[in-house]
Amino acid sequence: MAKVTTPKPAELVTSIDLKPSAQQWMDIPTEIKPGTFCWGAKAKNLNIVEFPNARDWNPSEEDWKLPENWQEIFLTGMKNLLDKYRSFKVFMDICVRCGACADKCHFFIGSGDPKNMPVLRAELLRSVYRRYFTTSGKMLGKTAGARDLTIDVLKELWYYFYQCTECRRCSLFCPYGIDTAEITIMGRELMNQLGLNTDWISGPVANCYMKGNHLGLEPHAIMNSIEGMIDDIETITGIRINPSFNRKGAEILFVTPSGDLFADPGTFTCMGYLMLFHELGLDYTWSTYASEGGNFGFFTSNEMAKRLNSKIYAEAKRLGVKYIIGGECGHMWRVLTQYMDTWNGPADFLEVPVSPITGTRFDTSRSTKMIHITEFTADLIKNGKLKLDPSRNDDLIVTYHDSCNTSRGMGLLDEPRYIIRNVCNHFHEMPENTIREQTFCCGSGTGLNASENMELRMRGGFPRANAVKFVKDRHGVNMLANICAIDRATLSASMDYWVPGVRVTGVHEMVANALIMKGEKERETNLRGEPLPGKEGN
Amino acid sequence: MSIEQFLSEQKDTILTKWFDLVLDTYPPDTAVFLKKQDNPFANPVGHTIREGMGHVLDELVRETPSGQIGVFLDNIIRIRAVQDLTPERALSFIFSLKEVVREALRTASHQPLPYDELLAFESRVDRLALLSFDIFVQCREKLYDIKANELRKMTFRLLQRVNDMDEDQEKKPDPAG
Numbered sequence: 001m002a003k004v005t006t007p008k009p010a011e012l013v014t015s016i017d018l019k020p021s022a023q024q025w026m027d028i029p030t031e032i033k034p035g036t037f038c039w040g041a042k043a044k045n046l047n048i049v050e051f052p053n054a055r056d057w058n059p060s061e062e063d064w065k066l067p068e069n070w071q072e073i074f075l076t077g078m079k080n081l082l083d084k085y086r087s088f089k090v091f092m093d094i095c096v097r098c099g100a101c102a103d104k105c106h107f108f109i110g111s112g113d114p115k116n117m118p119v120l121r122a123e124l125l126r127s128v129y130r131r132y133f134t135t136s137g138k139m140l141g142k143t144a145g146a147r148d149l150t151i152d153v154l155k156e157l158w159y160y161f162y163q164c165t166e167c168r169r170c171s172l173f174c175p176y177g178i179d180t181a182e183i184t185i186m187g188r189e190l191m192n193q194l195g196l197n198t199d200w201i202s203g204p205v206a207n208c209y210m211k212g213n214h215l216g217l218e219p220h221a222i223m224n225s226i227e228g229m230i231d232d233i234e235t236i237t238g239i240r241i242n243p244s245f246n247r248k249g250a251e252i253l254f255v256t257p258s259g260d261l262f263a264d265p266g267t268f269t270c271m272g273y274l275m276l277f278h279e280l281g282l283d284y285t286w287s288t289y290a291s292e293g294g295n296f297g298f299f300t301s302n303e304m305a306k307r308l309n310s311k312i313y314a315e316a317k318r319l320g321v322k323y324i325i326g327g328e329c330g331h332m333w334r335v336l337t338q339y340m341d342t343w344n345g346p347a348d349f350l351e352v353p354v355s356p357i358t359g360t361r362f363d364t365s366r367s368t369k370m371i372h373i374t375e376f377t378a379d380l381i382k383n384g385k386l387k388l389d390p391s392r393n394d395d396l397i398v399t400y401h402d403s404c405n406t407s408r409g410m411g412l413l414d415e416p417r418y419i420i421r422n423v424c425n426h427f428h429e430m431p432e433n434t435i436r437e438q439t440f441c442c443g444s445g446t447g448l449n450a451s452e453n454m455e456l457r458m459r460g461g462f463p464r465a466n467a468v469k470f471v472k473d474r475h476g477v478n479m480l481a482n483i484c485a486i487d488r489a490t491l492s493a494s495m496d497y498w499v500p501g502v503r504v505t506g507v508h509e510m511v512a513n514a515l516i517m518k519g520e521k522e523r524e525t526n527l528r529g530e531p532l533p534g535k536e537g538n
Numbered sequence: 539m540s541i542e543q544f545l546s547e548q549k550d551t552i553l554t555k556w557f558d559l560v561l562d563t564y565p566p567d568t569a570v571f572l573k574k575q576d577n578p579f580a581n582p583v584g585h586t587i588r589e590g591m592g593h594v595l596d597e598l599v600r601e602t603p604s605g606q607i608g609v610f611l612d613n614i615i616r617i618r619a620v621q622d623l624t625p626e627r628a629l630s631f632i633f634s635l636k637e638v639v640r641e642a643l644r645t646a647s648h649q650p651l652p653y654d655e656l657l658a659f660e661s662r663v664d665r666l667a668l669l670s671f672d673i674f675v676q677c678r679e680k681l682y683d684i685k686a687n688e689l690r691k692m693t694f695r696l697l698q699r700v701n702d703m704d705e706d707q708e709k710k711p712d713p714a715g
């Protein structure tokens with residue numbers, strides 16, 4: 001038989017070009033594509049916090065309704081930031097483009113878009129820096145890697161700074177310690193000056209500024225929500241819990257992200273806090289004013305983050321507490337450990353946290369006077385202060401996701417793991433290069449957890465999900481634990497798409513399930529109302 | 539020689555060429571990364587796609603298919619359904635298999651394959667393509683589901699409490715009545 005010579009499909013349909021462009025990055029125009037970006041901020045929300053250039057605008061429209069002198073605003077803003085932050089100036093100058101960071105970003109890994117390589121993301125802004133702030137760039141232009149700040153360049157910067165979750169994974173691999181997250185932070189500050197915020201971020205910021213929390217919950221709504229949890233806890237354990245709100249003279253103020261109050265599965269974590277504190281007889285109070293641990297202001301400007309953060313110390317002072325415990329959250333902790341003290345401290349009206357149960361003094365927080373609940377609980381377990389029955393979690397085969405902020409941002413790596421190992425019997429780590437300091441972002445941090453950018457979130461979430469899939473296939477993992485409110489929401493979506501069958505939980509939900517409380521009735525269900533292992537037939 | 543035999547013999551070459559064609563749908567720098575980085579957790583896209591394609595090839599040469607081909611295709615398409623690719627680009631890889639096999643036949647001068655065998659094989663690839671369309675659409679639908687569910691989850695407790703309150707109100711005797 002003769003050799004077959006059928007035409008290639010490409011020959012049949014020559015108009016279909018499957019190959020992307022091989023041009024240099026500067027020559028490849030950026031197209032703002034649906035599924036990748038978040039909606040623009042609404043004027044009313046920006047006006048509430050007196051952000052400049054407030055207007056309704058739509059990123060998918062040609063006209064972004066920029067102020068006439070937008071270039072001047074941008075470049076003056078950039079100059080100010082360069083003068084103010086030495087790190088920014090250094091990061092603009094010293095990158096040698098070695099590429100060590102290039103393939104470390106979950107957005108590049110998942111999307112394959114070269115402009116999501118950290119080095120290129122930074123280069124987008126660096127090219128503008130060279131053009132306006134360096135002699136070589138001013139003189140040689142493109143040859144020196146410089147380019148004019150045109151409207152298309154501005155749009156490109158906006159597009160890619162909202163495709164970075166400021167997770168800092170790239171910085172771990174840079175021999176110079178260049179932190180692209182900080183470059184993104186600067187980039188977003190500049191966007192903020194032009195009113196180019198996103199709706200998903202500026203809405204919560206406005207809410208938080210007016211009502212104390214991102215969801216805009218008023219005191220009665222917060223109390224009402226917790227009331228609902230108390231009812232559920234009573235049904236499950238037979239124990240009625242009576243937490244206090246805004247109580248002056250309490251020893252401890254407890255602050256958690258407001259997501260824990262309303263969004264499942266965060267609400268189960270919140271029930272966990274309530275049960276633990278009740279069991280310990282802790283002298284603590286909730287605040288309906290400092291009712292948000294998270295800080296979306298951090299994704300707009302340094303000043304806004306500071307303003308939103310100030311209520312935490314202010315409330316601690318007003319209530320006269322000794323110190324603060326914070327709930328399971330990610331970026332909240334980056335802000336608290338790295339910024340709060342210098343912004344709104346020193347909190348010398350507070351005391352170094354000492355656990356009233358174990359007497360342990362948390363010297364790591366001697367300056368901020370605020371400890372993470374997993375530090376507090378790990379210490380309780382270490383000192384044998386909790387009666388635990390891990391077999392109540394026997395239906396769970398657990399793995400643990402390090403939130404970028406608690407791991408890379410504050411080094412909280414072992415406490416959550418220690419707790420998990422004590423409250424459940426089946427725990428398996430994901431591969432080494434995806435956990436602890438090298439953890440992969442959930443893909444939706446820094447206010448990218450909107451729904452209109454779901455494709456982007458799924459791309460960015462894939463490296464994490466892929467590692468979860470591995471432990472699911474190998475060990476049958478069915479529960480993904482974490483200590484971050486945003487993770488609890490976003491990983492649920494990511495698992496739904498990538499690894500169906502794996503659910504998401506906060507660590508304190510598992511603690512409370514295992515916790516044997518004084519006077520409790522025999523429990524039939526877990527906090528989600530599902531039968532406990534061995535009670536399925538009841 | 540049967541097509542199955544031919545494919546088994548040539549599997550490595552065919553897989554490499556097939557994978558290269560998929561890589562061509564990504565920008566050049568990305569393609570290098572997807573090809574070179576062999577740690578499956580550092581390069582989940584490259585790894586999953588290549589592994590999935592290998593399994594698909596295995597299935598095509600197997601006498602009794604395991605019925606898993608949909609799963610392998612799903613692993614690949616799930617990724618491409620959320621990447622910046624038009625549907626046509628996302629699924630083009632199925633058709634490039636034909637191209638690669640034809641090319642392999644053209645260059646393998648020994649033992650030509652009966653024409654029927656090739657046609658039968660190509661029909662199988664066509665069926666794969668149809669299955670792939672299904673999977674692609676399912677993935678896209680899933681994305682919309684997730685969007686809707688997320689919103690529901692966010693407001694569920696709130697609505698639940700409001701409803702509870704309404705019920706409480708209803709239970710109270712109506713002062714006017």
Ligand code: SF4
Nearest residue numbers: 105164165167168170
């Ligand atoms: S900070 Fe994270 S999201 Fe941003 S470029 Fe680096 S790795 Fe990517």
Ligand code: SF4
Nearest residue numbers: 095097098099101174
């Ligand atoms: S690793 Fe550091 S020096 Fe190398 S390209 Fe990335 S940012 Fe530049």
